[in-house]
Amino acid sequence: MSTAVEQRLFELWETPKTLKGLLSTVDHKQIGKRYIATAMVFLLIGGIEALIMRIQLARPDQSILGPETYNQIFTMHGMTMIFWYASPILSGFGVYLVPLMIGSRDMAFPRFNAFTYWTYLLSGVLLYISPFMGQSPHGGWFAYVPYTTVPFSPGWGMDFYNTSLLLLTISTTGGAINFIVTILRLRASGMAVSKMPLFLYSTLTVSFVTVFALPSLTAANIFLELDRRWGTHFFDVAHGGNVVLWQHLFWFFGHPWVYIIFLPATGMISLIVPVFSRRPIVGYAYVAVSTVLTGIVGFGVWVHHMFAIGEGHMGMSFFSAASMTISIFTIVQVWAWLATIWKGHPVLTTAMHFAIGFIALIVVGGLSGVVTAVIPVDWQMTDTYFVVSHIHYVLVGANMMPVFAAFYYWLPKMTGRMLDEKLGKISFWIMFVGFNLAFFPMHLLGVLGMPRRIYTYKAGLGWDGINMLITVGAFILAFGILLSLINFFWSLKNGRLAGRNPWNADTLEWSTESPPAPYGSVHIPTVVTRHPLWDEHEEEDDPKGERVLDQDRLTLSSTWLDAETFSLSRMPEDTILPLLLAIGFFVLFIALTFQWYWVALGCVVYSLAVAAIWFWPKPQEGELA
Amino acid sequence: MNPVLIDKPSPTTQAPPPVRRVDNKRGTWGMAFFIATEACLFLAMFFAYYYTDKSSSQWRSEIPPKLHYSLPMLAVLLISSAVLYWGEQQVKKERYAAGRLALIGTIILGVGFLVLTYFEDMEHLQHLTPRTDSYGSIFYAITSLHGAHVLFGLLMLTWVLVMPRWEPALYTPHRPYHNVAMYWHFVDTVWIFIVALLYVAPNLYNYA
Numbered sequence: 001m002s003t004a005v006e007q008r009l010f011e012l013w014e015t016p017k018t019l020k021g022l023l024s025t026v027d028h029k030q031i032g033k034r035y036i037a038t039a040m041v042f043l044l045i046g047g048i049e050a051l052i053m054r055i056q057l058a059r060p061d062q063s064i065l066g067p068e069t070y071n072q073i074f075t076m077h078g079m080t081m082i083f084w085y086a087s088p089i090l091s092g093f094g095v096y097l098v099p100l101m102i103g104s105r106d107m108a109f110p111r112f113n114a115f116t117y118w119t120y121l122l123s124g125v126l127l128y129i130s131p132f133m134g135q136s137p138h139g140g141w142f143a144y145v146p147y148t149t150v151p152f153s154p155g156w157g158m159d160f161y162n163t164s165l166l167l168l169t170i171s172t173t174g175g176a177i178n179f180i181v182t183i184l185r186l187r188a189s190g191m192a193v194s195k196m197p198l199f200l201y202s203t204l205t206v207s208f209v210t211v212f213a214l215p216s217l218t219a220a221n222i223f224l225e226l227d228r229r230w231g232t233h234f235f236d237v238a239h240g241g242n243v244v245l246w247q248h249l250f251w252f253f254g255h256p257w258v259y260i261i262f263l264p265a266t267g268m269i270s271l272i273v274p275v276f277s278r279r280p281i282v283g284y285a286y287v288a289v290s291t292v293l294t295g296i297v298g299f300g301v302w303v304h305h306m307f308a309i310g311e312g313h314m315g316m317s318f319f320s321a322a323s324m325t326i327s328i329f330t331i332v333q334v335w336a337w338l339a340t341i342w343k344g345h346p347v348l349t350t351a352m353h354f355a356i357g358f359i360a361l362i363v364v365g366g367l368s369g370v371v372t373a374v375i376p377v378d379w380q381m382t383d384t385y386f387v388v389s390h391i392h393y394v395l396v397g398a399n400m401m402p403v404f405a406a407f408y409y410w411l412p413k414m415t416g417r418m419l420d421e422k423l424g425k426i427s428f429w430i431m432f433v434g435f436n437l438a439f440f441p442m443h444l445l446g447v448l449g450m451p452r453r454i455y456t457y458k459a460g461l462g463w464d465g466i467n468m469l470i471t472v473g474a475f476i477l478a479f480g481i482l483l484s485l486i487n488f489f490w491s492l493k494n495g496r497l498a499g500r501n502p503w504n505a506d507t508l509e510w511s512t513e514s515p516p517a518p519y520g521s522v523h524i525p526t527v528v529t530r531h532p533l534w535d536e537h538e539e540e541d542d543p544k545g546e547r548v549l550d551q552d553r554l555t556l557s558s559t560w561l562d563a564e565t566f567s568l569s570r571m572p573e574d575t576i577l578p579l580l581l582a583i584g585f586f587v588l589f590i591a592l593t594f595q596w597y598w599v600a601l602g603c604v605v606y607s608l609a610v611a612a613i614w615f616w617p618k619p620q621e622g623e624l625a
Numbered sequence: 626m627n628p629v630l631i632d633k634p635s636p637t638t639q640a641p642p643p644v645r646r647v648d649n650k651r652g653t654w655g656m657a658f659f660i661a662t663e664a665c666l667f668l669a670m671f672f673a674y675y676y677t678d679k680s681s682s683q684w685r686s687e688i689p690p691k692l693h694y695s696l697p698m699l700a701v702l703l704i705s706s707a708v709l710y711w712g713e714q715q716v717k718k719e720r721y722a723a724g725r726l727a728l729i730g731t732i733i734l735g736v737g738f739l740v741l742t743y744f745e746d747m748e749h750l751q752h753l754t755p756r757t758d759s760y761g762s763i764f765y766a767i768t769s770l771h772g773a774h775v776l777f778g779l780l781m782l783t784w785v786l787v788m789p790r791w792e793p794a795l796y797t798p799h800r801p802y803h804n805v806a807m808y809w810h811f812v813d814t815v816w817i818f819i820v821a822l823l824y825v826a827p828n829l830y831n832y833a
Contacts, residue, residue, distance in 0.1 A: 108651050177658040181651055211658055215666035219673065223766070232755050232762035234673070240683030240759035245676055249669060544640040552795075557648035567648035570795045612784055618796040 005522060008550045013105065013518035015574055024576040026110035027518055031117045032096025033414060038121055039089035040485075043400075045128075046080035047478055049073050054438075058471040060459035070455035071138035072157070076131065078141030079161070082261070083168055084124045086399045090264040091120075091175050093406055094203045096414065098179065100509035100516060101197055103188030103525040103539070105555040106571050108181035111578050111614070116174040118582030123167035126589055130160040137161035140453065142254060142305075143224070145235040145246045150228050156593060162225040163589040169214050169221075170585065176210035179203055184560040188508065188539070190527040191563045197507045197530075198281065201288045202267030205295035206260045213256035213299070220249035229595055244309060251302035259298040261395060263291060265402035266333055269355050272402075272409050273337045275505045276352040277344025280531060283336040290329035297326045307378045316375055323373035327366055334359060334366075349503075350424030354405035357432050361397025365390060368443065383453075386446025392439045404431070404484060411488065412502055416514040417495030423487045431480030437473025441466045506531035511539060523547040524556050527563075581610045649799030656804045660811045663774070667815055670770065671822060674763045685760045688752070689827035694745035698738055699820045702813040705734035709806050716791055716802050724802065728786045731809065735779045742772055764823060771819055774812045781805045 015025040025031070053073055056065045065073065095113060099106055107113045130136040135155045139148040148158045183204045187196070223234040224246070233239035235246055274281040281287060303311060303319035337359055346352065368390040372378045381387060412418045450463050457463055501510040510533055512521050524547040525532065525539035532539050542548070549555065553571040558564055588603035590596075678684050712727020746768075755765040785791075785801045793799065 109655060112655075173662050177655055177662075180658055181654045185648070185651060185654065211662045212665050215662055216669045218666055219669035223673065223762075226755075226762065226766065230755065232766075233757075233759045234677075234762050234766075236759065239757075240677070240681040241762070242677050242680045242759070244680070245673055248676065249673065252669075546640045546643045549642055551642070554642070556642075556644070557651070565644055567644055567646040568642055568795075569648040569651065570797075572797060608780060615784075615798050615801070617788060617790055617794065617798060617801075 005545070005548055005550060006517070009519040009522065009548070010517065012550065012553050015518065020576070021574065023579050024114075024574040026106070026114045026572060026574050026578070028095050028099050028107050028110065028113060029414075029516060029518070031113055032092050032094075034117055035088055035092025035095055035120070038117075038124070039085050039092055042080050042084040042124060043089070043481075046077050046085055047481065049077040049080065051474060051478060053077065054471040054474040056455065057457075057467050059468065060457050060461075060464055062456055065455060067455045068138065071140075071453070072131070072136035074453060075137045075140055075143075075161075076127075079127065079137065079165075082141055082257070082395070083165065084120075084127070086261040086395060087172065087257075088120055089403055090203075090206075090261070090399075091172075093268065093403075093410065094179060094199075094264060095175075097410065097509055098182055098200065098203060099186070100512060100520055101200065101507055102183065102186055102191060103508050103521065103527070104182065104186035105520050105524075105553075107178050108186055108569075109178050111572050111575055112174055113178055115578035115582055116171045116178065118579050119167060119171035119174070119585055122582055122586035123164050123171060123589075126167060126586065126593070127160060127164035129590075130157060135160070142250050143246075145224065145227075145243045146237075148224065149235060159225065159228065159593045162221040162228075163593045166218060166221050166592075167585060167589045169218050172210055173214050176207035176214075179207040180211070183207075185557050186555060186569065187558050187563040188525045188527050189556065189558055189563060189565040191558075193561055193563075194285075195527060195530045195563075196288075197267075198270035198284070198287055198291070199264070199267035199507075201291045202263040202265075202270075205292050206263045209256045209260055209295045209298065213253045213260075215253075216249050217253035220246055220253070223249070225592075244306075247306050247309065248302070251305045252299075254305065255302040256295075256298045258394070259294055262398045263294060265358075265399050266291065266330075268402045268406045268409075269337060269358060270333070271505075271507060272351050272355050272405050273340050274344070275409075275503055276347045276349055276355070277340045278347065279340065279344040280506075281336060282339035282343060283332070284530065287333050287336045290332040294326060294329045297322060297329070301326055304373055304378070307375050308382045320373055320375050324370055327370050327373075330362070330366055334363060349408070350419070350421050350428060351405045351407075351409040351503075353425055353428040354401050354408065357428060358397060358401035358405065361393055361401060361435070364440075365393030365397050368393060381446055383451055384446035385442040385450045385452055388452050389439050389442035389446060392442070396435060396439070404428070407484065407488070409503065410509075411491070412495075412498035413509060413512075413514050413516070415492055415495070416498050417491045417493075418498050418502060419487050419491045419495060423483060423490075427480050427483035427487060429480075430483060431477055434473050434476030434478070434480050438470050438477055439473070441469050441473075445470075501533065504533075506534045508532050508539065524549065575614075577610055577614045581607055581614065584610055647793070647795050647799075649793055652797065652799050652804055653807070656807050660808065663811065664815075667767070667770070667818070670763070670767045671818070674767065674823070677759050677763060681759055683758050683760075685827060689830070690749065690764075690824050692824055692828065694741055694748070695820050695824040698741045698745070699816060701734050701738045701741065702816050705731045705738070706810050706813045708734065709809055713802060713806050719792075721791060724791070725786065728782055728802075732779060732782050732786065735775060735782065735809075738775055739772070739779075742768075742775075767819060767823065771812070771815055774815065778805070778809050778812045781808060 015021045015027050015030065056062055056070060133156060135157045137157045137160055139153060139158060143158065143161055146152060183200050226232040227234050227236065233241045235241045235243050237243060270281055270287055300322045301319055303315065304323045307316060372381055372387065372390060408419055408424055445463060445466050448462055450457065498514040500513060508525055511525065521540055523540040523542040527539060528537045529535045555569050555571060556565045557567045557569045559566060584603050584607035588600055588607065591599035591603060708727050709731045712724045715723035715727065753761045755762050782805055785805050788801060791802050
């Protein structure tokens with residue numbers, strides 16, 4: 001390949017390694033890596049919070065933490081893990097991988113992509129201002145009213161809860177819209193919906209779910225903040241309000257959110273398992289349809305979080321049935337993975353270890369979920385450690401395990417260096433054992449009646465030994481995670497060079513160099529089957545150089561169903577405007593937290609001005625005819 | 626109408642791209658999904674309205690909202706949408722002066738809507754405020770949110786009005802007129818629902 005072409009493309013697409021370049025890049029690869037790194041930092045912070053709680057609960061009658069501190073820590077742990085780690089880490093992999101996987105040179109809205117990253121980061125910063133004031137949110141991650149209204153929760157804690165979530169919602173919704181338009185419009189020629197990698201199905205599904213579910217949380221946050229600081233009565237029973245309204249609004253968002261955290265991870269597994277089973281996935285169409293159906297039916301199960309509030313029987317039966325139905329779609333995927341392994345020739349790499357570990361854990365978590373979908377059982381188990389165990393099996397098992405599988409699988413693509421397989425497998429086994437030691441006994445603890453969210457307990461209730469065991473397990477799990485992080489930093493310098501396709505995988509991202517050049521591939525690829533790198537077709541075959549597109553920062557757009565190339569997309573240059581706009585939003589939401597309304601108004605004017613500059617037409621220099 | 630690319634001189638001698646049309650609809654799709662998520666926000670608020678209605682002992686204890694402002698306001702917005710639609714058709718035919726005139730008309734009508742909102746609120750607030758009860762809270766939350774959308778829409782319309790070009794282009798913004806018009810029609814649609822559900826429907830109930 002002529003290096004002149006590569007040189008020209010490089011000049012068009014590279015971001016200079018200067019401070020300005022760092023702050024203004026719109027390269028999806030850099031932004032994706034930032035998402036992943038930031039989310040990992042939040043994982044560590046949330047993990048440390050969990051360990052502090054486990055130290056407190058290791059033995060009965062301890063007073064390392066007071067009740068108020070404990071409330072703040074478990075709330076921050078939940079918020080950090082659910083909102084600032086679990087979903088953004090998947091967005092990070094998506095932002096990095098989706099354009100490479102579809103053979104595009106960037107996301108559909110590269111500048112907006114930078115903006116959603118900055119708002120994600122700054123919303124986390126906003127949340128973590130609160131511990132330094134000693135006033136973190138303390139109402140649990142679902143913040144039920146009336147406890148979270150001013151009479152019961154004075155101070156700024158719950159205001160931080162509202163404003164940081166509102167800011168994060170802007171980021172998440174924006175990111176979702178970006179994914180939708182990217183996947184529907186920028187796929188490589190020939191990658192019809194019947195040939196998309198399954199990770200794209202899951203990312204697309206959760207992006208739609210995000211667009212439709214998150215406004216419910218936004219409404220809830222707005223109502224709560226108005227009730228707290230403006231004297232309104234949305235949740236004030238004395239003035240005709242209704243506290244259950246909060247629960248409906250929150251869980252109408254909250255349950256789809258569980259799938260937002262879960263589905264992209266299954267999409268990753270649906271790519272990793274076939275590659276290491278050395279065969280295509282069994283039941284591609286069934287897995288794809290199950291993914292979409294999980295997203296849709298996920299909107300019809302939210303009341304199962306509220307079985308204990310005394311809704312009507314008819315309604316509860318419906319939601320109970322829907323909750324059991326949704327497990328069918330997960331089971332379809334589980335069988336597809338198992339059948340793929342069964343029919344293939346499995347290679348037990350570290351990534352495959354994590355993938356199989358995930359399958360085991362999701363089955364346990366899914367079963368405890370089906371159990372709690374049964375109303376009488378739920379009445380018995382709700383707000384006990386049984387539910388804590390369930391949520392951790394499905395969130396840690398179904399999110400963290402696939403994420404670590406993805407680490408060992410895709411980091412060589414991002415860094416160009418392989419991670420150490422031996423240390424990786426040791427790390428997996430320590431994590432797997434630690435995880436089960438920490439969370440399996442919680443089932444028993446729940447059955448024995450230990451409520452969640454208590455900061456200590458009396459000795460002699462039969463909980464002492466189990467709690468100590470759980471704490472030991474939590475530290476073992478943390479040690480396993482630490483080993484993987486050490487492995488990562490070690491590999492940056494010492495890892496074996498990865499080359500283009502170290503796993504002999506089938507999807508398009510492996511056709512680029514490791515790490516990929518700023519422009520991705522020299523020729524925009526074409527696709528004829530579901531497994532571009534396993535078939536005879538040469539995806540970068542382009543003898544005339546029509547698909548190089550080195551006239552400008554260009555990529556190709558295609559039709560959404562059949563992915564036929566029909567037009568040229570011109571991508572924007574690096575710009576600092578996304579960061580400036582994100583800072584405007586950040587200060588705006590700080591001002592809203594503390595009711596500095598003049599500052600807020602100033603921020604709105606500033607943000608509008610930045611947005612107006614952002615969308616102002618560039619001078620035209622005769623590129624049109 | 627479809628803009629095509631003229632090849633810029635470049636150091637390499639590559640063949641021209643396989644297609645010559647310019648993709649100018651990414652922004653339109655982005656706006657469509659932005660509107661979808663905004664619509665869901667209003668849906669959540671309407672849900673809150675009806676849910677509280679069904680479960681509250683203290684719901685809308687006094688007279689239903691009057692129609693003598695809200696219906697003219699509806700007329701103003703509907704006319705503005707029609708004017709903007711006409712303007713968009715003119716822009717498609719490259720009659721930019723007519724398009725600009727339609728924009729100015731839309732903006733004037735939009736400002737008129739906000740002025741009417743002011744008078745409506747001044748009158749309404751005398752017997753119902755957001756702090757009266759849950760009904761007042763939800764009522765004003767929905768109408769204020771809509772008012773903010775009208776204001777935001779007006780700012781975007783003004784921004785398109787002062788833009789130096791609307792022609793189809795390789796560079797962003799590709800179709801500012803069309804995208805902002807979509808948003809404006811959405812804002813108008815929301816007002817139809819607000820008038821129907823929050824203003825007209827309560828007047829049809831029988832208050833004993």
